[in-house]
Amino acid sequence: MAILLTGGTGKTSMHIARSLQESNIPFLLASRKVEAAAPLGMPATNFDWLDSSTYENPFKHEHLHGERISVVYLVAPEVQDPAPSMNAFIDVAVKKHGVKRFVLLSSTLVTKGGHYTGQVWQHMEDIGVDHTVLLATWFMENFSIHLHQITIKKESKIYSACENGKIPFVSTADIAAVAFHALTDVKPRNTNYRILGPELLTYDEIATRFSTVLGREVVHIKRSEQERVEQFMSTHMPEQFAKFITSIEVSSANGAEDRMNDVVEKVTGRPPKQFDAWVEENKTAWQ
Ligand SMILES: NC(=O)c1ccc[n+]([C@@H]2O[C@H](COP(=O)([O-])OP(=O)(O)OC[C@H]3O[C@@H](n4cnc5c(N)ncnc54)[C@H](OP(=O)(O)O)[C@@H]3O)[C@@H](O)[C@H]2O)c1
Structure with missing residues (x-):
């Protein structure tokens, strides 16, 4: 094989x-x-x-x-x-x-x-x-690439249209760990797994976590749907894609990601990585 x-x-x-x-x-x-x-x-x-x-x-x-x-x-x-x-x-x-x-x-x-x-x-x-x-669910790595990485590093700001929506951010290492089992286990799993991280966090809470680990104040700037589309488009993102990404943020503001489970631990035998630990491991990305 x-x-x-x-x-x-x-x-x-x-x-x-x-x-x-x-x-x-x-x-x-x-x-x-x-x-x-x-x-x-x-x-x-x-x-x-x-x-x-x-x-x-x-x-x-x-x-x-x-x-x-x-x-x-x-x-x-x-x-x-x-x-x-x-x-x-x-x-x-x-x-x-x-x-x-x-x-x-x-x-x-x-x-x-x-x-x-x-x-x-x-x-x-x-x-x-x-x-x-x-x-x-949403990757923790979204903060270490693309727009979030730049605004955290340069402005100590995180922009979103997520309002106070809660999201169980997960690390790509944990997604890969679940995938490894699904790929290699002798018996095929033939199921679907909702892969979620260990805690539900709002973007305000995410900003606080960054502040603590990075040792400087990072704030969450709440944007309206229209403002967020315009912000994405100002980075030369095509309008259709800007609207798509914004619609995902708005859906989280409306509770679309507000759920928890223990899939990562059940499949891999260990709990998923905490957000703070992930920021600590990657902190050079925002320094
Ligand atoms: N970010 C999130 O929060 C989130 C949440 C849930 C699901 N997802 C999904 O996760 C997936 C991304 O997974 P990832 O993070 O592991 O990948 P990734 O780091 O985003 O990299 C994308 C990969 O796709 C390859 N690729 C792009 N266009 C291709 C093409 N035309 N033909 C062949 N390969 C192509 C790229 O390689 P080359 O450039 O070398 O071709 C690269 O290896 C997407 O489907 C996304 O929708 C993302």
Whole structure:
């Protein structure tokens, strides 16, 4: 057995790859830039969801002991509707190469048969292949990349349209730990997991946590929906995407993420990482 990790330069796949390497389980990283970017010793292949001529590349890779890819971790490309490409690849993988199991990274707002990766989930169900769907809440890493990282570092401010909405932020290491089990357990899990962090936090509380760990005052600036769209667009984000991201923030203001569970601990045997510990580990990002 070998495991194909799409999103090969991405946050979750990189964590999974390290765990697979430590466990001596063969794997292959796949994405557009991964051949140049993969850490030394990690096998990688060029793969573009939007270019079907690359779909055979992972299956041409020669693994050390002739293993064949039988399990695939699916990370969607950042396009409005990734399902047509992802489903086309799943068909190639199953029908032509006998792939037996998929683990799909998705988000808490996605439903089976619904928008975005909901159509991928539905397709795996329809063709009857083993699959697990990871419905991840918001990543802690959202604060160490993109706009939040810049405004925390430069202005000691976090902007959002989340109002006082509570969110159980989770680390990508914990998502990867759940994915590792879904990918490697002898018995396929064939379920969906809502992957949540250890505590519900408002953005005001997040700002307080940053203040404590960084030793300077960080504040949450509440923006209206319109102000937030304009702020994103001022960074050259396309209007449609700015509206989409803002709508997710507004949904959290209305309680969409306000829930807790013990999935990470149940699947991995250890509790998910605390937000303060995550900030402490990454504090150079905002100094
Ligand atoms: N941020 C959140 O709070 C949150 C919450 C829930 C779910 N999610 C979901 O998590 C996923 C992102 O996972 P992640 O954080 O592990 O990845 P990531 O760090 O965002 O990286 C994205 C990966 O996708 C690859 N990629 C992008 N376009 C591609 C294409 N056309 N063909 C092949 N590969 C492509 C990129 O590699 P190359 O550039 O090398 O191609 C990269 O490896 C997204 O589907 C997002 O919706 C995010």
